[in-house]
Amino acid sequence: xxxxxxxxxxxxxxxxxxxxxxxxxxxxxxxxxxxxxxxxxxxxxxxxxxxxxxxxxxxxxxxxxxxxxxxxxxxxxxxxxxxxxxxxxxxx
Amino acid sequence: xxxxxxxxxxxxxxxxxxxxxxxxxxxxxxxxxxxxxxxxxxxxxxxxxxxxxxxxxxxxxxxxxxxxxxxxxxxxxxxxxxxxxxxxxxxxxxxxxxxxxxxxxxxxxxxxxxxxxxxxxxxxxxxxxxxxxxxxxxxxxxxxxxxxxxxxxxxxxxxxxxxxxxxxxxxxxxxxxxxxxxxxxxxxxxxxxxxxxxxxxxxxxxxxxxxxxxxxxxxxxxxxxxxxxxxxxx
Numbered sequence: 001x002x003x004x005x006x007x008x009x010x011x012x013x014x015x016x017x018x019x020x021x022x023x024x025x026x027x028x029x030x031x032x033x034x035x036x037x038x039x040x041x042x043x044x045x046x047x048x049x050x051x052x053x054x055x056x057x058x059x060x061x062x063x064x065x066x067x068x069x070x071x072x073x074x075x076x077x078x079x080x081x082x083x084x085x086x087x088x089x090x091x092x
Numbered sequence: 093x094x095x096x097x098x099x100x101x102x103x104x105x106x107x108x109x110x111x112x113x114x115x116x117x118x119x120x121x122x123x124x125x126x127x128x129x130x131x132x133x134x135x136x137x138x139x140x141x142x143x144x145x146x147x148x149x150x151x152x153x154x155x156x157x158x159x160x161x162x163x164x165x166x167x168x169x170x171x172x173x174x175x176x177x178x179x180x181x182x183x184x185x186x187x188x189x190x191x192x193x194x195x196x197x198x199x200x201x202x203x204x205x206x207x208x209x210x211x212x213x214x215x216x217x218x219x220x221x222x223x224x225x226x227x228x229x230x231x232x233x234x235x236x237x238x239x240x241x242x243x244x245x246x247x248x249x250x251x252x253x254x255x256x257x258x259x260x261x262x263x264x265x266x267x268x269x270x271x272x273x274x275x276x277x278x279x280x281x282x283x284x285x286x287x288x289x290x291x292x293x294x295x296x297x298x299x300x301x302x303x304x305x306x307x308x309x310x311x312x313x314x315x316x317x318x319x320x321x322x323x324x325x326x
Contacts, residue, residue, distance in 0.1 A: 060313075063306060063309065063310065064310060064313050064314070067265065067306065067307070067310035067314075068265075068310075068314075070265070070269075071261055071264070071265050074264065074265060074268035074269065074272070075264070075268075077268055077272055078264065078268050081271070081275070085103070
């Protein structure tokens with residue numbers, strides 16, 4: 001915890017703290033896929049209600065669409081993981 | 093309760109290293125887990141082949157299971173790819189079984205090999221290579237150029253980015269899903285060590301089995317969709 005000695009303005013503790021805040025902000029990206037997957041699942045449920053015979057097809061299509069919609073949330077997760085565990089902004 | 097990230101065992105760890113010239117190469121936990129998955133699959137395939145070749149008129153026991161798996165995978169490929177299915181049954185079935193075993197190997201205490209970007213990116217590259225080759229085979233060079241300049245010629249860079257985003261998004265999706273499961277399990281076992289009895293089994297069922305199976309299915313479905321859309325000629 002050397003805040004004065006090194007003469008650098010941004011020392012490691014500061015960078016680690018900011019990285020943790022940034023990681024927390026990055027996983028807010030999870031909101032979007034949550035809403036999107038919920039909408040997809042709701043419409044799939046409505047589709048099965050109208051046509052119960054097509055349950056298998058509807059489920060497959062829903063899962064595929066949800067997995068694609070999930071990608072943006074996963075990018076947020078990756079950014080958070082990189083900030084937390086790889087420390088890309090650390091000076092040494 | 094303050095723990096550093098060193099106590100959470102989800103990072104890839106080096107097991108031993110050797111030098112080639114100036115480079116230090118590490119054999120990591122990913123290599124070893126991959127080797128274990130590979131050996132399990134090879135042994136399984138030997139038993140499956142033995143069961144399929146001997147057997148009489150009526151299949152029984154282990155042979156039933158193997159035939160069920162093969163029929164399920166072939167049915168999946170047939171449903172998605174239609175007339176293009178016969179030449180891709182082997183490839184899709186192979187990557188399906190490989191990714192599925194890799195994903196659920198977290199149940200056995202291994203670090204899933206697919207939670208390493210070095211494992212999933214080659215899978216994405218394989219898909220990309222197949223898609224590109226089929227595109228050139230079926231649409232010819234003129235068709236590929238026409239597809240790249242689809243609405244207008246100055247759309248070319250965007251179409252190129254769209255093509256190159258396919259392997260990256262495919263592999264990142266698989267990697268990040270498996271990694272998130274691994275991290276969650278490591279957090280449970282690392283931070284709640286005192287009360288982590290029996291109930292993490294529920295989380296294992298979700299993160300390792302359900303999520304792993306879904307992601308396997310999605311990877312194969314998307315690969316098949318990309319390949320068949322590359323092979324369609326107007």
